[in-house]
Amino acid sequence: VNIRATLTACVLVTMSGSALAASVQQLDFRQAVEKTFAASPTLDASRSDLRAAQGSARAARGSRWPRLRASLSASRSNDPLAVFGDKLRQRGVTFQDFGAGQFTGPDALGVAPDALNYPAPYSNFDTSLELKWPIYDGGRLSAMVSAAQAAVKAAQKGDEAARQSVLLLVIRAYEGVRAAAAHLAVARRGEAAAQADLASVRQHFKQ
Secondary structure, three states: OHHHHHHHHHHHHHHHOHHHHOOOOOOOHHHHHHHHHHHOHHHHHHHHHHHHHHHHHHHHHHOOOOEEEEEEEEEEEOOHHHHHHHHHHOOOOOHHHHOHHHOOOHHHOOOOOHHHHOOOOEEEEEEEEEEEOOOOOOOHHHHHHHHHHHHHHHHHHHHHHHHHHHHHHHHHHHHHHHHHHHHHHHHHHHHHHHHHHHHHHHHHHHO
16 A cells, blocks of 8 residues: 555646656666565565575584584693693603602701792693584484575565565556546546637627
8 A cells, every 4th residue: 555655646646737847757567566666565575584594404404413612721820730730741750749859867857948939920722622423313403404404495485475475566556647647638638628618608609
């Protein structure tokens, strides 16, 4: 209804006078269809649904491919437990880390080693590389891909149905405008005939 009103108003304004006609664009049927399709919110929504379904299908198919994950972490601390743990994981612990330099004999057993309790800040870097490739999942991925492909087909059908619905509205509106223009042309010819009859009657009245 809005399309019909808009097109009707454009044609009537175009036919109302040369001054207004210069500022109004007259469209043939193909142009009306193209402009309506480009500006239709209904078609925008259906195209968005179709793109979303296609993206889900691509994601589902991509689940079958291997996934590679790489990570890097870094830390720096002077916490005794963290420093000793990092050195131990790197297999870099030495006797000096236990305060061997402060050990002078049995009399030094009660001495707290500074190297162990108050270590200098120590940096640690961890890297990892992980590769995952699904081998067997009981058909879950195949079901996901099939469902995604079915959703794409449904979205395509929905988009086509929306296009046909909008096209039907354009046809009705365009034909309504043509009918209104034809009625207006007939009315103008009737007006011209009436004016001619009036002029003839006036002439007869004068005679």
